[in-house]
Amino acid sequence: MLPLLVILFVVSYGILSTLVFEQGRTIESQRSLIREMLKDSTQLATLKGKLARDENKRSHEKASAPAERKDAVPGDADPGNSAAGAKGADKETKQPGKSAHSTKEAPGRPAADMEDVRRCTRVI
Secondary structure, three states: OHHHHHHHHHHHHHHHHHHHHHHHHHHHHHHHHHHHHHHHHHHHHHHHHHHHHHHHHHHHHHHHHHHHHHHHOOOOOOHHHHHHHHHHHHHHHHHHHHHHHHOOOOOOOOHHHOOOOOOOOOOO
16 A cells, blocks of 8 residues: 555655646746736836827917917907907917916926826816
8 A cells, every 4th residue: 555655645746846837937927927018018108108298298389379369369450350359368368277277386296106197196
């Protein structure tokens, strides 16, 4: 009976060793996949930040362009255009009010959070 138990022990030890080896390989492959995902996530966050900055620049440029047009409208002698200009001026005065509200100073973010665009702080 003893030789059968020894053979069974050796076989079970071999299976256990194979299992540990395979688990180690699986853990290493998952670790490398997580690192790749982290790199991709960092690149995506950088890209989103760049797009947000570009969009913010464009919106500021568009906000400054109507302000220049608003200065040209009151000099117009046509009464129909001055009424349309007054309506446009009301809309333009609302737009800077919105941007003035959103430009309130928020607490500074740590340098580690500068890449994370998904998180935004809002001032109430």
